[in-house]
Amino acid sequence: MIAETGLAALWLAASLALLQLLLAFAGLKGGKSELLAAVRPAAVAQGLLTATAFALLIILFLRSDMSVLLVATNSHSMKPWLYKFAGTWGNHEGSMLLWVTVMGVAGAAVALFERALQRDAHMATLGGQAAISLGFYAFLLFSSNPFARIAQPPADGQGLNPLLQDPGLAFHPPTLYLGYVGLSVAFSFAIGALLTRQVDAAFARAMRPWVLAAWVLLTLGITAGSYWAYYELGWGGWWFWDPVENASLMPWLAATALLHSVTVLATRDALRAWTIMLAVIAFSMSMVGTFLVRSGILTSVHAFAVDPTRGSFILALLAIYIGGALALFGWRIGSVREGAPFELVSRETMLVVNNLLLSVILGIVLIGTLYPLMTEAFGHKVSVGAPYFDRIAGPIALALMIALAIGPMVRWRRDGAGAVGKRLLVPAVVGLVAVAVLAAFAWGRIGVLPFLGLVIAVAVGAASIAPLWKRNLLRTPLFTWGMVIAHLGCAVSLAGMACDSAFTVEKLVAARPGDTIQTAGWTLRFIQIMPVAGDNWTALQADMRVDRGGTPVLIRPQSRFFASPPTSTSEAALLTRWDGQLYVVLGEEVEGGRWQLRIWWKPFVTLIWLGGVMIALGGALALVGRERRGWLMKWRARRALA
Amino acid sequence: MKAKHQRLFLALAALVAIIGAGLLAVSALKDEAAYFYTPGDVKTKGVEPGKAIRLGGMVVKGSLKRAADGVTIRFDVTDGKATVPATFSGIAPDLFKEGSGVVAEGAFDGKGTFVATNLLAKHDERYMPRELEGMSYNESTHEMKAER
Numbered sequence: 001m002i003a004e005t006g007l008a009a010l011w012l013a014a015s016l017a018l019l020q021l022l023l024a025f026a027g028l029k030g031g032k033s034e035l036l037a038a039v040r041p042a043a044v045a046q047g048l049l050t051a052t053a054f055a056l057l058i059i060l061f062l063r064s065d066m067s068v069l070l071v072a073t074n075s076h077s078m079k080p081w082l083y084k085f086a087g088t089w090g091n092h093e094g095s096m097l098l099w100v101t102v103m104g105v106a107g108a109a110v111a112l113f114e115r116a117l118q119r120d121a122h123m124a125t126l127g128g129q130a131a132i133s134l135g136f137y138a139f140l141l142f143s144s145n146p147f148a149r150i151a152q153p154p155a156d157g158q159g160l161n162p163l164l165q166d167p168g169l170a171f172h173p174p175t176l177y178l179g180y181v182g183l184s185v186a187f188s189f190a191i192g193a194l195l196t197r198q199v200d201a202a203f204a205r206a207m208r209p210w211v212l213a214a215w216v217l218l219t220l221g222i223t224a225g226s227y228w229a230y231y232e233l234g235w236g237g238w239w240f241w242d243p244v245e246n247a248s249l250m251p252w253l254a255a256t257a258l259l260h261s262v263t264v265l266a267t268r269d270a271l272r273a274w275t276i277m278l279a280v281i282a283f284s285m286s287m288v289g290t291f292l293v294r295s296g297i298l299t300s301v302h303a304f305a306v307d308p309t310r311g312s313f314i315l316a317l318l319a320i321y322i323g324g325a326l327a328l329f330g331w332r333i334g335s336v337r338e339g340a341p342f343e344l345v346s347r348e349t350m351l352v353v354n355n356l357l358l359s360v361i362l363g364i365v366l367i368g369t370l371y372p373l374m375t376e377a378f379g380h381k382v383s384v385g386a387p388y389f390d391r392i393a394g395p396i397a398l399a400l401m402i403a404l405a406i407g408p409m410v411r412w413r414r415d416g417a418g419a420v421g422k423r424l425l426v427p428a429v430v431g432l433v434a435v436a437v438l439a440a441f442a443w444g445r446i447g448v449l450p451f452l453g454l455v456i457a458v459a460v461g462a463a464s465i466a467p468l469w470k471r472n473l474l475r476t477p478l479f480t481w482g483m484v485i486a487h488l489g490c491a492v493s494l495a496g497m498a499c500d501s502a503f504t505v506e507k508l509v510a511a512r513p514g515d516t517i518q519t520a521g522w523t524l525r526f527i528q529i530m531p532v533a534g535d536n537w538t539a540l541q542a543d544m545r546v547d548r549g550g551t552p553v554l555i556r557p558q559s560r561f562f563a564s565p566p567t568s569t570s571e572a573a574l575l576t577r578w579d580g581q582l583y584v585v586l587g588e589e590v591e592g593g594r595w596q597l598r599i600w601w602k603p604f605v606t607l608i609w610l611g612g613v614m615i616a617l618g619g620a621l622a623l624v625g626r627e628r629r630g631w632l633m634k635w636r637a638r639r640a641l642a
Numbered sequence: 643m644k645a646k647h648q649r650l651f652l653a654l655a656a657l658v659a660i661i662g663a664g665l666l667a668v669s670a671l672k673d674e675a676a677y678f679y680t681p682g683d684v685k686t687k688g689v690e691p692g693k694a695i696r697l698g699g700m701v702v703k704g705s706l707k708r709a710a711d712g713v714t715i716r717f718d719v720t721d722g723k724a725t726v727p728a729t730f731s732g733i734a735p736d737l738f739k740e741g742s743g744v745v746a747e748g749a750f751d752g753k754g755t756f757v758a759t760n761l762l763a764k765h766d767e768r769y770m771p772r773e774l775e776g777m778s779y780n781e782s783t784h785e786m787k788a789e790r
Contacts, residue, residue, distance in 0.1 A: 352652065359660065367668070383678040384671065596712060
């Protein structure tokens, strides 16, 4: 019954989306308020229904109901409950249901909480959200039904890919999806603004919190995914330029550009057309990413099943929505009035530079990701890997960091080049000191890019706290704090990346129990190998006592074997210290009773993810700060009236 | 600057940025187009030592040997047209074995041996490196078939 109820809820939600679209369209066309009055309730009901369907699927997984095809092929009755729960979205159908749920709930949130937008624009936005939801309902119901039953239920189920059996699965995909799909709201706002021809500062102020919220979650999701890949895959890397990673990076790049251009529009009423374009591009990148990941043209842990009809389906959706939005843009943008002008030396110009550099990086990543697929269509196999992305996108990203340091020091509207130069003096001196120190201690030992990265990280770090200089910290607005913390987070993350590639020490040995290994100031005593077992795995575990002069700590890298599906994974042992991480991987047994061990000492590698969390925190502070100012102003106005 | 000029200027800047990105990407991709090699490609086209490439093919049965240090392996990679010797120091992926597919990242040394820094083997039963789709290893004749 649960599965049937879930399916019914989905169909009902899809019909409501259709109704919502028709009501909004007819109401706006004929100016009928009574039709428009029903749009918001429809959006809220749709959100509730998708959430219900999703909750029901979770229940099916928790109960290991093997009569449901999806549960039987992706779950196992012996799995720990956390992975039964998180396994709900660890497969194609479940993750698409999560996508649709986020879309429905985001639409409901826009219906309930959006107050700043004018009524017509609000209704057009909800109509737009319904229109994009409809396509994904169709995809789910016609080609990826998560609630399908099977006639002969198996006893146990086939199990979940062991690489996914990690607490990361409970956090990374939902957060990423909230951000990824949350960008659909920005897309719908752009559609609504184009349809009602209301592209101005007020529109930007209404859209900004939605963009910020999606961007914060996307940042957290990517950061979590990077750390998960780092410790789970046992390769010691934190970013692989895998097409699937690029699929999440591209919307992030577009959303970051959008976040900055929407601020220009909200503050100075400039960059109107550009902001609308970015809102369209950001969610388009989410859809391109989904196409790459869910169509089966890529092979990775993220691409669950290969089914060519699904690929064509998503490609069709992609063409309809992106093509439709661009056509609407071309048709209506001529009637959007010019925004306010600004001088060459101004905050606006710096934000344009930010947007252009982000767009260039986005273009490079997009071309690098799609190129192999396109050449393959012509029968020619090419692979594009890290060398391409590092070499081309790396230097531009460093240029972007320099723009990031300068931008906040330039005034809105008009500023003097000399005055800006003076303000940049301190960070420039800090950067030069960093050059001198690094040159003295690490010259010739580290590459050009990591060297530049460290210097720029230090200078940007100094520059990013400059907006707080000589200010009363208690009275500094929360959104200024947000900007400072997010920019500082970029510097921190860059420092982590540069340290990891410049100073990592790797040691590869085959050792017997009883042996002692020395590397990078650490002493590792290999005590024993012993078998251990978990709920649905068995493992060989190496017990090692490690120290660098202080109290020894026990670490236990494992090599795990899962019976269903039959796979082995390696569980690296990580020891985190303030100045870095010790990363130990256990390999296989070789002749002479020796065991392969791969040991890394990665100085300050944790800064990469700390920076990511800081960036997200900064975004959250900016969101809360702006919203709170809005409430305070409203409250004061009301009190003044009374 | 007048508003009209400003919009034109911004549009031009965006255009230049996008074309710039495209040109950069295309020029870099020209090198990358020669990034993936099969042993047959190595034989016909030649690869200079030290150039970072991906070498893809099947691990020849009976060729896998482990060096005395316990962490270095030697093996031959074939695509049926040519065979290339390779070495790798590190922990090989679990599904790296003789007779199955592998994509190795690394470069050739001066003596024609491929020194791999990374092995991309299947990391679960269903996963296959994209470059190896359409290749299969004939168990009875020990021959590689590459369908391109």
